[in-house]
Amino acid sequence: MSYLLVLYHSRTDSVKNMAYEISDAAQHAGIDVKIRCFSDDSDDLVVTIDDLKNCAGLAFGSPTRFGMMASPAKQFWETTSDLWLAGQLIDKPAAVFTSSSSQHGGNESTLLSMALPLLHHGMLLCGVPYDVPALSATQTGGTPYGASHVSGLTNSSNLSQDEIAICQSVGNRLAKLIKQLQ
Numbered sequence: 067m068s069y070l071l072v073l074y075h076s077r078t079d080s081v082k083n084m085a086y087e088i089s090d091a092a093q094h095a096g097i098d099v100k101i102r103c104f105s106d107d108s109d110d111l112v113v114t115i116d117d118l119k120n121c122a123g124l125a126f127g128s129p130t131r132f133g134m135m136a137s138p139a140k141q142f143w144e145t146t147s148d149l150w151l152a153g154q155l156i157d158k159p160a161a162v163f164t165s166s167s168s169q170h171g172g173n174e175s176t177l178l179s180m181a182l183p184l185l186h187h188g189m190l191l192c193g194v195p196y197d198v199p200a201l202s203a204t205q206t207g208g209t210p211y212g213a214s215h216v217s218g219l220t221n222s223s224n225l226s227q228d229e230i231a232i233c234q235s236v237g238n239r240l241a242k243l244i245k246q247l248q
């Protein structure tokens with residue numbers, strides 16, 4: 067089975083909501099999806115190495131933590147060296163997404179840090195191109211480096227319409243690339 071792996075960490079549901087928007091869009095575009103998380107404090111299954119090894123593409127989400135990815139995500143990537151040595155993720159399309167409480171509190175640096183292990187694995191990183199109208203219209207989250215949400219002072223997990231549109235564009239784009247590369 068060819069599937070998009072949507073792999074995320076989320077403590078207060080913002081990144082989880084983004085994961086489900088990306089997943090819905092990819093499924094709507096005709097791609098099977100596996101949604102997985104990094105730890106057993108979620109309703110979703112915990113990711114295995116085989117989930118990652120066998121995916122046709124990856125959407126990787128983490129909250130912004132001091133301008134970087136959350137430690138459960140980092141810990142998982144440090145268990146993937148066998149896949150790296152075998153080159154098993156090379157040429158698979160991937161995207162990253164994040165949520166932060168403040169707009170200029172490090173969401174872009176987090177997205178860039180999340181891209182690094184994927185680049186080491188040889189994945190094909192796709193960001194968000196400017197032909198996505200919401201990227202220019204958004205007053206909150208959304209970057210060319212990947213989808214983002216700004217949860218604000220109240221830590222709201224409700225995504226704005228522009229943030230949803232950007233997440234959906236990521237799901238669509240990954241689905242399109244997976245089909246083209248098959």
Ligand SMILES: Cc1cc2nc3c(=O)[nH]c(=O)nc-3n(C[C@H](O)[C@H](O)[C@H](O)COP(=O)(O)O)c2cc1C
Pocket residue numbers: 075076077078079080081082128129130131132133134165166167168169170171172173216217221223
């Ligand atoms: C330890 C810790 C560090 C954080 N660091 C940042 C930060 O650097 N910048 C920021 O804007 N928000 C930061 N936040 C807030 C989270 O990124 C924000 O609440 C996010 O929306 C949580 O996503 P989630 O609901 O998917 O867990 C931090 C939160 C925690 C618990």
